[in-house]
Amino acid sequence: MMVKSISNASAAAVEMQLAPMTTTMTDGMHGTEKPPEDGSYHDMLAFGFGQPVVSSADGFRQRTVIGEDDRILVTQTKADPFRRICNLLIEGSLGTYVGTGTLVGPRTVLTAGHCVNHRATMGGWAKRIIVTPGQNGTERPFGQFASTNFIALDRWVDSQDPDYDISCIQLDEPIGEKVGTFxxxxxxxxxxxxxxxxxxxxxxxxxxxxxxxxxxxxxxxxxxxxxxxxxxxxxxxxxxxxxxxxxxxxxxxxxxxxxxxxxxxxxxxxxxxxxxxxxxxxxxxxxxxxxxxxxx
Missing domain, CATH: 2.40.10.10 (Trypsin-like serine proteases)
Structure with a gap:
């Protein structure tokens, strides 16, 4: 299948023989920026009410602790494999959200499709995502990386097919060479x-x-x-x-x-x-x- 490219800058479309199809959004703008230090992210329990706050990018369907909450706090995020797991601060046209991703290549972060493109919670493509490997509260041991270069499977972008809810964020810096990859x-x-x-x-x-x-x-x-x-x-x-x-x-x-x-x-x-x-x-x-x- 062909790769379908969507760009809001001058980046040229690229065609390759791949399956399944992918959709790309890029404006070539990259940089680094720290999110506010004055508090933790907040989960918005109902979208569309009050002022925009940081919430999960995944809507109500992802909010599931089954039975007792058995999750364990990770305190050593500099250790493997936790250093390869990234906090995502996702800026969309309808608000700002939190998500998760993993380094799978020197410059590639794998994540859910709806973390970069979601009609209901973001109005389409994210505007920018700040990626922080191994974040531990306000501690950011490996730095932060802002990107506006996102790719998602067409089956997700076109029809929001949950079986293809996969995407990636591409970075300018090869941070995966430092922290490792999954x-x-x-x-x-x-x-x-x-x-x-x-x-x-x-x-x-x-x-x-x-x-x-x-x-x-x-x-x-x-x-x-x-x-x-x-x-x-x-x-x-x-x-x-x-x-x-x-x-x-x-x-x-x-x-x-x-x-x-x-x-x-x-x-x-x-x-x-x-x-x-x-x-x-x-x-x-x-x-x-x-x-x-x-x-x-």
Whole structure:
């Protein structure tokens, strides 16, 4: 398939033979800026009321702690793999939001599609995203990086298809060379069933400035999404969903991008589960192309 490019500057459209299709938005403007130091992010429980505040970019469907809240505060964000997990401060036309992403290449941050393009909460494309690897409250040990260069799968941009809710943010600085990157893999469904999956991100109900981690059981695996009872909340969209191989118990391997709470699980499945689009082969090929393009 062809890559479809949308630009609000003079960047030329690029065509490649890839699947699935992608949509790109870039204005070439990059820089660094610190968000305010005077408080934590706040979760907006109803969009459209009062003055804009920082909220989760993912709406009500992603706000799910299942049963008891078993999330654990991460205090050592300079350690692996937490240093590779990024806080996203997302500026949209309708407000400012918090999300999560992971470094998967020197200049590439993988996240949920709705963290860069969401009609309901952002009115379309984000205007700018400030990326902070390993943020720990007001501590930003690896610096901050502002970007307006975003790419999302066409199936997300065109139809908001939850199975393709995946995107990336491209940075000018190769910070991934310093903090490291997540390994990515496609796992057959049979290898994911009955595993525990790990998720860590920046939930808005905890202030949106600290990482919170939980690992719990996979309930079922569909052709393009994995469903689990690992606790999450708004702001953790875009967080890595990772596993460990039996023969490499210390190597985290990302197999999906967290995007949905129980409200995003089809009712016909009859389960209460959070979920993530899987890194299926066609998506993996696309991500590889994004990483390669960011390195140019």
């Amino acid at each position: 390994s990515l893999a496609t796992f057959p469904a049979a290898e994911l069933e009955n595993r525990k999956v790990n998720i860590c991100g920046y939930p808005a109900d905890k202030g949106g400035m600290h990482q919170w981690f939980h690992a719990d059981q996979v309930l079922t695996v569909g052709p393009k999404r994995v469903f689990y009872v690992t606790d999450t909340f708004g702001g953790q969209s875009g967080a890595p969903v990772w596993v460990y191989r039996d023969d490499a118990p210390d190597v985290p391997i990302q197999i999906g991008v967290h995007a949905y709470g129980t409200g995003g699980t089809p009712s016909a499945m009859g389960i209460a589960a959070n979920s993530a689009p899987l890194l299926i082969p066609e998506v993996m090929e696309q991500i590889k192309s994004w990483i390669a393009a960011a390195g140019e």
